[in-house]
Amino acid sequence: MERETIRKRLLNSLKNVAKLMNIKILYIEEIKDKILGYIRENNLGNKEIIILLSELPNPYILAHELGHCFCKKEESNMERMATDYGFILIRSILNEEEFLFIQDEINPIFGRIPAKETK
Numbered sequence: 001m002e003r004e005t006i007r008k009r010l011l012n013s014l015k016n017v018a019k020l021m022n023i024k025i026l027y028i029e030e031i032k033d034k035i036l037g038y039i040r041e042n043n044l045g046n047k048e049i050i051i052l053l054s055e056l057p058n059p060y061i062l063a064h065e066l067g068h069c070f071c072k073k074e075e076s077n078m079e080r081m082a083t084d085y086g087f088i089l090i091r092s093i094l095n096e097e098e099f100l101f102i103q104d105e106i107n108p109i110f111g112r113i114p115a116k117e118t119k
Contacts, residue, residue, distance in 0.1 A: 001097070001098070001101055003101070007057065007102070009098075010059040010094060010098075013092065014093070017066060018049065018062070023047045023049055024047075025049050026048055027049070027052070027056050028063065029052075034042075035093075036055050036058075037052060037061045037062070038050055039065050040119060047069065060106070064082055065086075066089055067083060067089065068082040070083075086110065090110075
């Protein structure tokens, strides 16, 4: 099992989730304010996720931005909630073995406590 294979499968699955939710994903060269991605509604009322092109192989940005779609607009801690929903999406896509294999990179990004080592 390789990290890159797991990340690629996760990214493709997240793209499928976006497609099912009728959300377009756009990768662009530059985004203001040094952010990696954001979600917006276009002038037709459709949601679009904009991600920095250099982050294309990174499924975690897409998971977080998809997490925004599950947040209620009035939530005061929307960024934290989007992160939590992104984590839930990842956990629902990866099987236990895949998750355990890459949890050391997922947990810090999504604010989870690293798994305790077993003896």
